[in-house]
Amino acid sequence: MMKHIVIIPCAGTGSRFNAPIAKQYLPLLDKTVLDWTLQTFINLKMINEIYVICQRDDSYIDDYISRYPNVNFLRLGGITRTETVRNALEHIELEDNDWVLVHDAARCCIDHRDVEQLLIQLKNHEIGGILASKATDTLKQVDADGNIVKTIDRTVIYQAQTPQMFRSHILMSGLDYCREKNITITDEASAVEALGSKVSVVESLYSNPKITYPDDLLFAASILASRL
Ligand SMILES: Nc1ccn([C@@H]2O[C@H](COP(=O)(O)OP(=O)(O)OP(=O)(O)O)[C@@H](O)[C@H]2O)c(=O)n1
Numbered sequence: 621m622m623k624h625i626v627i628i629p630c631a632g633t634g635s636r637f638n639a640p641i642a643k644q645y646l647p648l649l650d651k652t653v654l655d656w657t658l659q660t661f662i663n664l665k666m667i668n669e670i671y672v673i674c675q676r677d678d679s680y681i682d683d684y685i686s687r688y689p690n691v692n693f694l695r696l697g698g699i700t701r702t703e704t705v706r707n708a709l710e711h712i713e714l715e716d717n718d719w720v721l722v723h724d725a726a727r728c729c730i731d732h733r734d735v736e737q738l739l740i741q742l743k744n745h746e747i748g749g750i751l752a753s754k755a756t757d758t759l760k761q762v763d764a765d766g767n768i769v770k771t772i773d774r775t776v777i778y779q780a781q782t783p784q785m786f787r788s789h790i791l792m793s794g795l796d797y798c799r800e801k802n803i804t805i806t807d808e809a810s811a812v813e814a815l816g817s818k819v820s821v822v823e824s825l826y827s828n829p830k831i832t833y834p835d836d837l838l839f840a841a842s843i844l845a846s847r848l
């Protein structure tokens with residue numbers, strides 16, 4: 621039977637956030653960033669397995685291991701997010717057509733309704749797709765001197781989010797291709813696009829920011845508090 625598995629890259633150091641601990645372990649309202657992320661996927665019946673990927677020497681994860689007996693915690697974090705994801709895929713037993721949803725641990729506001737829409741809209745898709753939000757600001761391309769060289773048509777621009785959901789064999793093929801061609805990527809869709817495959821976009825309807833800088837945590841707290 622085809623499975624839906626979630627891989628949560630959770631092995632970053634949060635250098636841009638610059639906190640004493642990795643941002644995914646920071647307190648957020650009455651939980652932590654990672655708690656909020658896990659809660660969404662644990663409550664989704666369509667998800668068969670959840671994997672959290674942390675660094676080998678991560679000492680914060682032990683508390684989560686004891687609190688989430690049904691979640692799989694793998695100490696397979698890599699130097700890059702892409703490497704973390706690849707390490708997990710190489711470890712997990714998957715059939716070619718199983719769905720793999722990759723979701724940043726740092727995107728703790730992910731709403732179950734957006735994930736459900738992603739699962740529904742891509743149900744019969746051969747390749748997969750991503751959650752993304754329409755650009756709302758006017759977009760400028762800038763040269764090395766900081767001068768605007770052109771305004772980009774924002775009506776065709778989406779900001780990629782996660783989950784990014786792909787058939788397992790296609791995702792692995794894309795990651796292999798990018799590694800062979802030494803192509804640096806920052807999301808899973810780029811790996812699949814590099815194969816020339818069409819990647820679908822599912823518009824997110826609920827705020828789903830990535831915690832990158834300190835202000836993002838305040839924004840996330842207001843989003844989550846508004847949903848209580
Ligand atoms: N080697 C890495 C780097 C990042 N991530 C994860 O990928 C997600 C998105 O990455 P990002 O926001 O860049 O997190 P960090 O790499 O921790 O942040 P920074 O780039 O500021 O150091 C995060 O949940 C992070 O934990 C990971 O699993 N392995």
Ligand SMILES: C[C@](O)(CO)[C@H](O)COP(=O)(O)O
Nearest residue numbers: 701724780781782806807830
């Ligand atoms: C995967 C991602 O969240 C899509 O927007 C983004 O590319 C992650 O970038 P990061 O620099 O690893 O946070």
